[in-house]
Amino acid sequence: MPIVEPEFARAFATAWIEAWNAHDVERVLEHYTDDVHFASPYVARIAGEPSGQLTGKVALRAYWTKALTMVPDLHFTLIEVLAGVGAITLVYRGHRGTVAETFQLDAAGGVRAALACYSLEG
Numbered sequence: 001m002p003i004v005e006p007e008f009a010r011a012f013a014t015a016w017i018e019a020w021n022a023h024d025v026e027r028v029l030e031h032y033t034d035d036v037h038f039a040s041p042y043v044a045r046i047a048g049e050p051s052g053q054l055t056g057k058v059a060l061r062a063y064w065t066k067a068l069t070m071v072p073d074l075h076f077t078l079i080e081v082l083a084g085v086g087a088i089t090l091v092y093r094g095h096r097g098t099v100a101e102t103f104q105l106d107a108a109g110g111v112r113a114a115l116a117c118y119s120l121e122g
Contacts, residue, residue: 001086001105008109009083013090017078025064029057031103033110036060040116046070071095097121 012031019027034057043052047063054063068074079098080091089102097119104113 001107001109003085004083004088004105006083009081009088012088012103012109013078013081016090017076017092020074020076023068023072023074025061025068028064029061031111032057032060032114033106033112036111037113038063038116039114041118042067042116 016028016031019030035055036057037053037055038060039053041052043049043054043063046067047054047059054060074095076099077093078090079093082089082091087102087104089100091098091100093099098121099116099118101114101116103111106112
């Protein structure tokens with residue numbers, strides 16, 4: 001995907017946050033490609049994958065479904081939307097404090113890779 005237009009980035013952010021706040025894993029997964037690569041330090045703790053990385057929607061579905069059972073009152077508050085070349089970064093506040101999550105997009109705007117970073121103060 002070329003330079004991400006502001007309208008696309010804002011619409012992505014709104015839909016993604018709303019899907020998470022509805023605890024609708026299937027709606028969240030609609031943003032991702034089937035072979036998505038996801039990295040988060042919480043993957044090791046929740047999914048038992050020491051590398052902190054998962055590949056594919058099937059793995060993400062299992063990880064996020066388990067995570068939502070662990071945090072049933074999960075809620076994200078969007079702070080900032082950043083757009084780049086083929087990428088969007090969302091800065092939001094969750095139950096662990098501030099998070100910056102960067103999404104690398106394919107030509108159709110689907111997330112092919114995502115990287116979550118968490119505040120050290122959270």
